[in-house]
Amino acid sequence: MHKLRKPKLGQNFLVDDRARHQIADSLGDLSQRTVIEIGPGHGAITDILATRCQRLIALELDRSLAAELRFRFRERINVQIVEADVLATDLLSFAQPGTTVDIIGNLPYYITSDILLHLFAAATAGILGRAALMMQREVADRVSAAPGVRDYGLLSATTQMYAQVDNLFTLPPEAFNPPPDVYSTVLRLHFAPRFAELGVDPAGFDAFLKQAFAQKRKTLQNNLRFAGVDPQLLAEKWPAGIPAQSRAEQLPLEDMAQLYLALR
Ligand code: SAM
Numbered sequence: 001m002h003k004l005r006k007p008k009l010g011q012n013f014l015v016d017d018r019a020r021h022q023i024a025d026s027l028g029d030l031s032q033r034t035v036i037e038i039g040p041g042h043g044a045i046t047d048i049l050a051t052r053c054q055r056l057i058a059l060e061l062d063r064s065l066a067a068e069l070r071f072r073f074r075e076r077i078n079v080q081i082v083e084a085d086v087l088a089t090d091l092l093s094f095a096q097p098g099t100t101v102d103i104i105g106n107l108p109y110y111i112t113s114d115i116l117l118h119l120f121a122a123a124t125a126g127i128l129g130r131a132a133l134m135m136q137r138e139v140a141d142r143v144s145a146a147p148g149v150r151d152y153g154l155l156s157a158t159t160q161m162y163a164q165v166d167n168l169f170t171l172p173p174e175a176f177n178p179p180p181d182v183y184s185t186v187l188r189l190h191f192a193p194r195f196a197e198l199g200v201d202p203a204g205f206d207a208f209l210k211q212a213f214a215q216k217r218k219t220l221q222n223n224l225r226f227a228g229v230d231p232q233l234l235a236e237k238w239p240a241g242i243p244a245q246s247r248a249e250q251l252p253l254e255d256m257a258q259l260y261l262a263l264r
Pocket of ligand 1: 009010011012013014015038039040041042043044045059060061062065084085086087105106107108109111
């Protein structure tokens with residue numbers, strides 16, 4: 001029996017002309033912006049961005065694709081094609097002091113979560129403005145879900161500590177060549193980390209969220225107990241406004257932060 005072979009490096013290239021324009025349009029006027037494109041591939045979105053951005057840096061891991069693009073854009077002084085792994089690239093090096101950069105990418109789906117975490121680290125350093133990111137629909141639904149709905153979980157809570165998220169549009173497999181076996185959704189992220197506003201430290205609170213969401217079927221108190229939080233501390237310091245039987249998936253980030261501070 002034939003099995004569909006997965007393309008290497010998540011290479012499903014966008015072939016829907018309207019969609020590539022919609023992605024490029026989704027961050028508005030880019031004429032004064034530095035934009036980093038993750039995984040430009042054959043340049044479906046790069047072609048449009050090159051004429052619009054003040055500066056475009058395209059990070060492509062595939063050597064032959066990077067060479068193809070370097071040749072195509074050789075006369076555009078605002079475009080820099082970098083053959084590199086986005087996860088090993090220091091995004092801070094592309095931001096002038098005191099400025100922010102924007103991110104665009106039809107992401108290689110096999111490393112979506114790692115790329116998000118990499119972006120959050122850059123957001124903590126205050127160098128990110130906005131991002132338009134295409135990812136597998138199910139992942140996008142989780143990233144953008146609100147507390148209390150089925151898809152809300154650790155990925156939603158973590159992302160929403162760093163950015164406001166808009167779910168823009170969804171594309172069928174036929175929008176790509178070769179078609180992936182999933183639908184794809186474009187999200188827009190407006191980076192605005194909430195740690196200072198909620199009075200929590202990024203490293204400690206990120207770790208707390210991991211403990212709180214460790215097992216979906218358990219109550220929050222059980223997850224925290226399992227993570228080693230002293231039951232007596234839980235009993236004494238649990239905030240009165242948060243029901244004792246709550247699950248992490250039900251609580252807004254304000255409540256999570258209140259709980260974290262109470263239990264510290
Ligand atoms: N932007 C193109 C498009 O929309 O047609 C290509 C998108 S394709 C889904 C993902 C691209 O990311 C591929 O060109 C792939 O080679 C590149 N890629 C995969 N892993 C990467 C990594 N770790 N760092 C940078 N680029 C990567």
